[in-house]
Amino acid sequence: MPVYAAKMRAPFAVLGIRTGQGAVTGIEYLPGSERAQAPTDALAARACRQIERYLADPQFRFSLPLAPAGTVFRRRVWDTLSQIPIGESRTYGELARRLHTAPRAIGGACGANPIALVIPCHRVVGTQGSLGGFMGVTQGNPIAIKRWLLAHEGYRFGA
Template sequence: MFNAVIDAPFGKVGIRTSADAVREIVYLPASTASAAPDCALAERAAAQIARYFDCATAGFDLPLAALGTPFQRRVWDGINTIGAGTVLTYGQLAQRIGGVPRAVGQACGSNLFPLVIPCHRVVSASGIGGFAHHGGDGFFRDVKRWLLAHEGVRIP
């Protein structure tokens, strides 16, 4: 159950909240039914996500639930240093935070707060890479391509 499901240029975005934090943001297919925000925090998150879709450099100021392992949070903190329109490879991010590329990729795929923690800005050394634990072409890789193109980055 989502606290809001909003339209996105590539489909929908589902938002889950608790009383005081965003708990999860999920990319959903366009066939998913929309749902108006049912609380103030879901409304705030929906508004900030919609603002990002209008302007790729828009930032986020949302309370995020303290989820993930310590390593995942370290990777997610590293991702937050990558500006809009910029990408790093999994290896480059691993060097920055002190990890290995495969583990960084797994932490990226486990990101519960995409857009707010812009894991789409982390790519493979040989191309776009996977997305949300989905390899190969399809919905999730199309979402990643759209997000990167929205920020002015073109990767085959």
């Protein structure tokens, strides 16, 4: 059973927050049936406050120490995702060209993103307006979460 430093409710899921060695190491989307859990450390409390601010104001920019576990390539992709402005998106192909790789590799890195709310993989979409995948799947509740996050940030679908 995973151990979380906090669990908080959001409009689209319960968020399980992991911390370690002074950094946020994970934010996971949990079923809505999960119970909220008060933060067990100061960093988890700070993460909860910042998530609440983001939920109230999509223009809020996170300023948390992050330590996502991943390969050098995945960390490069995640760093690039963090540069996508709020309310905008990039396609898997655009990111692939920028990083000199294949769109599927970008999708794989997005699917492996352990801090998916703060490292905004939801801003990566398919070509011709398709949402693509989210959290490694292409249908179901994860796509509803992606749609919610994009709409919250002012993304114009079909634009």
